[in-house]
Amino acid sequence: MSVLYKEFTNDEEVVTAIQSMKAKGIEDKHIYVITHDDDRTDRVADNADANTVTASDVGLGTAAKNLFRKKGDELRAQFEQLGFSSTEADQLEKKLDQGKVIVVVKDAPAGFTL
Secondary structure, eight states: OEEEEEEESOHHHHHHHHHHHHHTTOOGGGEEEEOSSHHHHHHHHHHHTOBOOOHHHHOHHHHHHHTTSOHHHHHHHHHHHHTOOHHHHHHHHHHHHTTOEEEEEEEEOTTOOO
16 A cells, blocks of 8 residues: 555546546545645535545644644645655645645555556
């Protein structure tokens, strides 16, 4: 099992891609939507019936620290808690700065690609 991601620029593409992932057998609980804006994240995740990163995903300690972090630091911490290295988390957060939507599949089955 691994953690995979794909970046999108269009919210509708995200919904279509997540529907396709589910059709290929990926469970809802393994699919996360992350954007730089909390409202956009919630809206896209709701439309796609996917998850957002919550305190239960990152752990109580990280969630408490996130209350006092800048948005970029919070997002990098979320990516790291999902299984990305600090270098990968930094690169992904920079993509979010550009307005991208990142869809993460945690515990992706062997051979699954996005």
